[in-house]
Amino acid sequence: MARRCRRSLTIPQWMSDGCERDAEGKPLPIDPLSDKPKINFVIPSDPVEGDIPADIEHEAWQKAPKRYVAMGGQITHKPRNFVNRIDDIWVRSLYNDKHIVYLLEWDDRTKSVAEGKLPWAPTQVNIDIKEQEPKTGEEGSIAANQNKYEVYNDAIAIETAVKWKELPSPIKPRYLFGTNEQFPVDIVKWEADGSVRAFLGTGWDKDFVERDTYEENLKVLKGEWKNGRWYVMIQRPVGNKKDQDYDEDTFFEVGQYIPTVFFAWDGHNGDAGRKMAVSAFYYTFMNPPIPQETYIYPVVIAFGVVLLEGWILTRRANRKKGKTL
Numbered sequence: 643m644a645r646r647c648r649r650s651l652t653i654p655q656w657m658s659d660g661c662e663r664d665a666e667g668k669p670l671p672i673d674p675l676s677d678k679p680k681i682n683f684v685i686p687s688d689p690v691e692g693d694i695p696a697d698i699e700h701e702a703w704q705k706a707p708k709r710y711v712a713m714g715g716q717i718t719h720k721p722r723n724f725v726n727r728i729d730d731i732w733v734r735s736l737y738n739d740k741h742i743v744y745l746l747e748w749d750d751r752t753k754s755v756a757e758g759k760l761p762w763a764p765t766q767v768n769i770d771i772k773e774q775e776p777k778t779g780e781e782g783s784i785a786a787n788q789n790k791y792e793v794y795n796d797a798i799a800i801e802t803a804v805k806w807k808e809l810p811s812p813i814k815p816r817y818l819f820g821t822n823e824q825f826p827v828d829i830v831k832w833e834a835d836g837s838v839r840a841f842l843g844t845g846w847d848k849d850f851v852e853r854d855t856y857e858e859n860l861k862v863l864k865g866e867w868k869n870g871r872w873y874v875m876i877q878r879p880v881g882n883k884k885d886q887d888y889d890e891d892t893f894f895e896v897g898q899y900i901p902t903v904f905f906a907w908d909g910h911n912g913d914a915g916r917k918m919a920v921s922a923f924y925y926t927f928m929n930p931p932i933p934q935e936t937y938i939y940p941v942v943i944a945f946g947v948v949l950l951e952g953w954i955l956t957r958r959a960n961r962k963k964g965k966t967l
Contacts (some may be wrong), residue, residue, distance in 0.1 A: 662708065662710070662732065664707075665704055665706075670708070670710070678710070678712070680710070681710060681711075681712060682709055683922070683923070683924050684709075684899070684925050684927050685709045685733050685735060685902065685924050685925065685926050685927065686706075686707050686709075686735065686927050686928075686929050687735035687736060687737045687742055687926060687927065687929065688702070688705070688706050688707075688735070688736055688737070688929055689736075689737060689738065689928070689929060689930075689931040690702050690736050690737070690738050692738065694737070694741060694743045694863070694877065695736075696863035696864055696875060698864070698875075703734060703736070703745060706734040706735065706736055706745075707734065708732055708733070708734050709732070709733045709734070709924070710730060710732060711730060711731045711732070711733055711904055711921050711924060712729070712921065712922070713726065713728050713729055713730055713731060713904070713906060713919040713920065713921050714919065714920060714921075715919060715920075716818070716917065716918050716919065716920045718818065718846075719818070719847070720773060720916070721769075721770075721771050721915065721916055721917040722773055722916075722917065723911075723913065723917045723918060724773075725911065726919050727750070727908040727910075727911045727913075727919075728748055728749075728750070728906040728907075728908055728919040729919075730748065731747065731798070731904060731906060731921075732748070733745070733746055733747075733904070733924075735926065737880060739880075740879060740880065741877050741878065741879055741880060742877070742878060742879075742880050742894050742926075742928070743863060743875055743877045743878075744800055744875070745864075745873070745874075745875045746798050746800075746874045746875075746876070746904075747871060747872065747873055747874075748798070748906060749871050749872075750796060750867070750870065750871065750908060751870050752908075752909075752910040753796065753834065753867040754793050754794065754795060754796040754834060754908065754909025754910045755793075755795055755796070755834045755835055755909065756793060756794045756835070756909065757793070760794065760914075762914075762915075764831075764839055764841075764850075764852065765841065765849050765850040765852050766849050766850075766915070767846075767847065767849050767915055767916065768847060768915070769915040771792075771912060771914050771915060771917055772791060772792075772912055791910070791912025792912060793909050793910055793912075794907070794909040794912065794913060794914045795833040795834045795835050795907070796834040796867075796872065796907060796908060796909045797831060797832060797833040797834065797905075797906070797907040797909075798832050798872070798905070798906050798907075799829055799831035799832070799905040799906075800829070800876065800902065800904060801820075801827050801828065801829045801843065801902065801904070802827065802828045802900055802901065802902050802903075803825070803827055803828070803892065803900065803901040804826050804828050804842075804889065804891065804892055805826075806892070806900055806901055807898075808825075809825065809901075818846040818916070818920065820842075820844050820845055820846075823844045826842050826843060826844045826890070827842070827843040827844075828840070828843075828890065828891055828892040829841040829842070829843050829850065830860060830876060830878055831905075832862060832865065832874055834865075834867075834909065836862070836865060838860045839852065839857055840852070840853040840856040840857045840860060841853065842890050846916070851890075853890055853891075856891060859878065859879045860877065860878055861876075861877040861878075862874070862875065862876060863875040863877050879891075880893075880894040880928075881894060894926070894928060896928045896929075896930050896931075897927075897928065897929075897930050898927070898928070899925040899926075899927055900925060900926045900927070901923055901924075901925060902924045902925060903920065903922075903923060903924070904920070904921040904924070905918050905919065905921075906919040907919070
């Protein structure tokens with residue numbers, strides 16, 4: 643659940659210390675209707691020079707804008723997630739000339755890692771797992787059975803449109819694992835057992851296609867569960883026009899809005915396959931680097947203004963004395 647804080651004189655400082663804050667230390671704005679952080683559907687990615695830091699405390703990450711992503715249980719297709727334990731995640735992003743990194747944080751009371759090998763392949767979507775029955779009351783209710791599920795891996799996934807430039811407006815690829823082979827999606831999934839995989843999605847009811855060669859380019863910079871919160875940092879290539887496979891891989895282009903969806907699984911909730919939490923469509927936007935001239939020109943102009951003012955004042959003073967330059 644998102645860490646929220648109110649602007650109220652009746653609440654002591656210690657109660658608002660756990661709320662989410664921006665780079666300047668100010669509490670993030672709250673939506674008065676939902677009592678949750680205001681949603682901004684654009685996830686900015688800031689440029690950095692050199693390697694992208696893996697330390698969350700690094701200045702670059704501290705300055706990176708933090709976006710609140712609301713999550714809801716997937717109840718469109720079986721197995722459905724009527725009891726969703728992951729309400730939201732927080733996303734930040736940085737990129738350099740070769741890679742883009744997503745930093746994802748979400749609250750989870752339990753660190754879930756499956757014991758032994760899972761009974762299905764990582765690419766399988768149509769799996770048979772237990773689904774909570776939407777009953778109320780004590781006996782046989784969702785709450786009564788909530789902790790009786792087999793434990794699977796906690797996991798998080800980022801889905802981006804592959805051919806996002808070719809999508810005719812207002813069409814988007816279906817948010818749940820893609821639309822079809824014409825408009826597939828690029829899925830990168832991390833699991834609590836330390837694995838990270840790349841898939842191609844072509845429909846909610848179709849198994850994934852594993853992209854073995856692309857997985858070699860993925861890297862988990864951080865995967866830590868601490869004090870009831872996951873911190874996961876996933877690095878992937880931004881792509882280039884020379885080596886990019888546009889049929890499977892998303893090409894991240896500076897200054898463009900790239901459709902992005904997030905999925906999350908709570909292993910202790912029996913989440914696996916389509917039984918998960920999903921987000922709406924967001925957009926990854928790689929902020930263009932600020933040219934060096936932006937910093938140099940103001941200094942040069944200011945220096946020129948000072949010289950001009952000095953010249954004007956000197957000329958006026960000389961005129962008063964009956965002199966000319």
